[in-house]
Amino acid sequence: MSSEALAKLVQEQIRVEKNFVLDIDKQIEGIHNVAAKLLLMETKMDSQKHAMILEGILKVITSKNARPLWDTLQDTYVDKLVVKKNLENHMKTEIAMLGLIEKEMKGTEDEGIRLLLEHIANDEKKHHQILETVVRQAYKIKP
Numbered sequence: 001m002s003s004e005a006l007a008k009l010v011q012e013q014i015r016v017e018k019n020f021v022l023d024i025d026k027q028i029e030g031i032h033n034v035a036a037k038l039l040l041m042e043t044k045m046d047s048q049k050h051a052m053i054l055e056g057i058l059k060v061i062t063s064k065n066a067r068p069l070w071d072t073l074q075d076t077y078v079d080k081l082v083v084k085k086n087l088e089n090h091m092k093t094e095i096a097m098l099g100l101i102e103k104e105m106k107g108t109e110d111e112g113i114r115l116l117l118e119h120i121a122n123d124e125k126k127h128h129q130i131l132e133t134v135v136r137q138a139y140k141i142k143p
């Protein structure tokens with residue numbers, strides 16, 4: 001696929017994600033089940049998140065001298081080793097959050113609450129993986 005065609009698809013998806021956010025905003029007031037409301041709110045925030053990520057992707061693929069994403073460096077005065085250290089600390093925090101959620105899940109018999117907690121636990125596992133990938137790829141020591 002040409003990068004122009006890909007950019008078109010990404011633009012279309014950004015439009016769909018943003019419209020979805022507006023739609024949910026309109027509907028959410030009328031929804032009275034608390035669990036349904038929480039999950040719809042999450043879907044909305046995920047759509048906002050997807051739109052932001054897609055906008056970043058669009059920037060990379062439409063830039064003049066487009067390069068693979070992991071190779072796009074940002075000029076910065078921030079010490080990369082400090083950033084890496086901070087990211088590694090965030091990974092520890094994610095593990096701590098996961099530990100808390102697992103205890104909370106054991107502490108309740110409420111099926112609905114357990115479902116929501118499990119949902120968060122899956123997010124934390126995903127966040128941990130993402131941080132691991134960022135540390136490995138974006139802060140790898142280049143020869």
Ligand SMILES: [Fe+2]
Binds near residue numbers: 017046047050
């Ligand atoms: Fe999405």
Ligand SMILES: [Fe+2]
Binds near residue numbers: 094097123124127
């Ligand atoms: Fe997290």
